[in-house]
Amino acid sequence: MKKVAIIAIAFLAFACKKQEEKPTENQSEVKETVSEGMPAQEQTPEQLGEVLFNGKGTCASCHKLDTKLIGPSFHDIAKIYKEKNGNIITFLKGDSEAIVDPSQYALMQPNIVLTKTMTDEELKGLEAYIYSSLK
Numbered sequence: 001m002k003k004v005a006i007i008a009i010a011f012l013a014f015a016c017k018k019q020e021e022k023p024t025e026n027q028s029e030v031k032e033t034v035s036e037g038m039p040a041q042e043q044t045p046e047q048l049g050e051v052l053f054n055g056k057g058t059c060a061s062c063h064k065l066d067t068k069l070i071g072p073s074f075h076d077i078a079k080i081y082k083e084k085n086g087n088i089i090t091f092l093k094g095d096s097e098a099i100v101d102p103s104q105y106a107l108m109q110p111n112i113v114l115t116k117t118m119t120d121e122e123l124k125g126l127e128a129y130i131y132s133s134l135k
Helices: 002-021 025-035 045-054 074-083 088-092 102-115 120-132
Strands: none
Touching: 045 120, 074 120, 088 120
């Protein structure tokens, strides 16, 4: 009985590992776009923002498009920035205060260090992707 249980656990662990390695359809498209060397000029700002959101930007670890995770949802961020006529890019450059949830700003600090290194084009892409959640 112990051998069967051990084999079953090993099989499940292996199967789960294999599933984790398979990219989702969306991840495949993003990887193809990036791996094909598609210049950023051929991507829409929204597409570039999505790539950054799921990769280099590490945004997906704290934000979801329409659900609060650790940080506010992109939908809430876009809505509040639009209502208050805020500038998302200025915030991501570290040049303005948080207006969505200032109490969470300390958690965002490590990512502000990262977003400060992004190009204007990358920041515009993230902004476009954030605002796309209002569609």
